[in-house]
Amino acid sequence: MNGSTSSPRSSRPSRPRRPHPPKRNPGPERPPQEDPARRAALDTLRAVTKRDAYANLVLPGLLRERRITGRDAALATELTYGTARARGLLDAVLAACSDRPLAEIDDAVLDALRLGAYQLLRTRVPAHAAVASTVDLVRADRGSGAAGFANAVLRRVTGQDEAGWIDEVAPDEESDPIGYLAMSTAHPRWVAQAFAEALGSRGEPLRAALAADDTRPIVHLIARPGEISADELAAITGGDLAPYSPYGVHLADGGDPADLDVVRERLAAVQDEGSQLCALALTRAPLEGTDERWLDLCAGPGGKAALLGALAALSDATLDAVEKTPHRAELIRKATIGLPVDVRVADGRDPGLDGGYDRVLVDAPCTGLGALRRRPEARWRRQPSDVAALAKLQRELLTSALDLVRPGGLVAYVVCSPHLAETVGVVAEVARKTGAERLDTREFFPGVPNLGDGPQVQLWPHEHGTDAMFCAILRRPA
Known part of the structure; x- marks a missing residue:
């Protein structure tokens, strides 16, 4: 054999090529059913945006009404409060990932994008689950076109983690430490400035104060004096005695404290x-x-x-x-x-x-x-x-x-x-x-x-x- 010998493939007679149908863009995958925890979170965020409602007043009612409990309730709570708290940072990231100004994005879509971006940047939810579940919510509320837009934006968000995005959207830390800390801890700049003035510091004390303010707090209860002691309240609720108040108890577990018998019976109340x-x-x-x-x-x-x-x-x-x-x-x-x-x-x-x-x-x-x-x-x-x-x-x-x-x-x-x-x-x-x-x-x-x-x-x-x-x-x- 030598180099002039034809291969079997080259010796076959050519056949006319049949036209193939155009490839279909599958678009965002659609999960089989809507997630009740994420739906409750989004509905609460919509109430905050549309009616100036308070998340801590709206969400517990939705959870009770829809009978969302256990891990789903915990997820809904984390996503709702976390997204509301981090809104400024999330908006800065979404603005960098969107081909249109945020002011031109439908409010319902923007709230869903915030919910999805929060999961991508600040939770351990897998990226594919965060994107797919958010896109499904958008599709249900605003149709396939909006869902495709949401999918594209959120996939760009997955390009970096939170630290990477902060480096991109925050002011320079060295030349503007307050602006940098404000963005990285999801605070308006004027609030970070007020904290700095009260603390007398732009350094570590300010960083610690803003970081603590950027985390979800545990519930504090007060035992009504003359009715129940803090020791009794801690034993009943499984909480820990407060370090400073003789009537205080800290609850490490989540859930709605209004469901506690001692609260319903007015033996205790929620109070920082x-x-x-x-x-x-x-x-x-x-x-x-x-x-x-x-x-x-x-x-x-x-x-x-x-x-x-x-x-x-x-x-x-x-x-x-x-x-x-x-x-x-x-x-x-x-x-x-x-x-x-x-x-x-x-x-x-x-x-x-x-x-x-x-x-x-x-x-x-x-x-x-x-x-x-x-x-x-x-x-x-x-x-x-x-x-x-x-x-x-x-x-x-x-x-x-x-x-x-x-x-x-x-x-x-x-x-x-x-x-x-x-x-x-x-x-x-x-x-x-x-x-x-x-x-x-x-x-x-x-x-x-x-x-x-x-x-x-x-x-x-x-x-x-x-x-x-x-x-x-x-x-x-x-």
């Missing part, structure tokens, strides 16, 4: 340990003279009023609880059934009450920046422009409280925010104008470490495991 400590601080501060009339000037929805009311009952005192909104006043009445609490519907700035109170709590309306981990969508709703109006209201409420307390009486000013304009700024100005004495509030948080230089107390999630509550106790001049 930091909130417990701030209310307790008011009762721990020494007081000369009478100690019979207490006042909660901004009492809705009733958590601190219930604690103060229970302690008042043990001390032969009474509590007046003021709330401007009738429906929130009704929540206080329900929370304080059987306690020596009188609920008044009035504006705390001018409640029309006779003065002479011995102890007054001002748990003032605020930005809520200290509880962003518990209200995941709130960080993307609040704006820097909200602060000035709230600070004005806070000053007015604190001034009203100092008018209502008797000479020598005590006022606790509390906000769930570390923003300096809402905390030390308010207290300093009101104290200057009224002559109120600022007590060293740290003394009334026994056993709590790292409380700073005083005289006020600022709690932090990364330091104390609580919300970022602020508390300052003042005494009206005699």
Whole structure:
């Protein structure tokens, strides 16, 4: 044989080629059925976007209504709160992966893309499952065309992990450390800036605070004083005793605490340990003279009023609880059934009450920046422009409280925010104008470490495991 010999294949006569049908683009695969956990998560995110609803109020109702329990409920909870919390970071990544501006994407599709991107970047859900399940949701809600678009965007998201995307979409860490930390921990820049100013740091303390604020917190319960002890509550629920509050219990397991018998029977309630400590601080501060009339000037929805009311009952005192909104006043009445609490519907700035109170709590309306981990969508709703109006209201409420307390009486000013304009700024100005004495509030948080230089107390999630509550106790001049 030599090189001129033809192969059998080359010697065959050629045949006319038959036309083949064009290859069909299979498109995104369609899972056999919809995932109830992801559907509940998406429906909650849609309610947050469309109605300005709160995820922590919508999701539990959906889970009960649809009888989603166990692992599915846990997945729905993680995906809902995680997606809502990380929205800013997710939007930056999706903007880099989309061929159209996010503002031009249908809201329902965009919420689904956020849900899918969260699974890809911040969970262990396999990429194919995250993409396929999200595409299926989009197809069910908006049809095949939108599903194809979602598939293309999410496949681009799979090109990098979270760290890689942060390097691409975040500001330079060296030249803009606050901007970098804000993006990497899913916070608006102005919130990260407020944290930095309150901490006095742009370095590791800020990183730790923002990272703690970017994680889902565990549930804190409070045992009603005089009804059940924290030890009993921990035994009943399987929780752990809180490190600082004598009435607190931490629940490591998920689930809806409203389903607990002790909560339904009002022996216990959901309340962050930091909130417990701030209310307790008011009762721990020494007081000369009478100690019979207490006042909660901004009492809705009733958590601190219930604690103060229970302690008042043990001390032969009474509590007046003021709330401007009738429906929130009704929540206080329900929370304080059987306690020596009188609920008044009035504006705390001018409640029309006779003065002479011995102890007054001002748990003032605020930005809520200290509880962003518990209200995941709130960080993307609040704006820097909200602060000035709230600070004005806070000053007015604190001034009203100092008018209502008797000479020598005590006022606790509390906000769930570390923003300096809402905390030390308010207290300093009101104290200057009224002559109120600022007590060293740290003394009334026994056993709590790292409380700073005083005289006020600022709690932090990364330091104390609580919300970022602020508390300052003042005494009206005699």
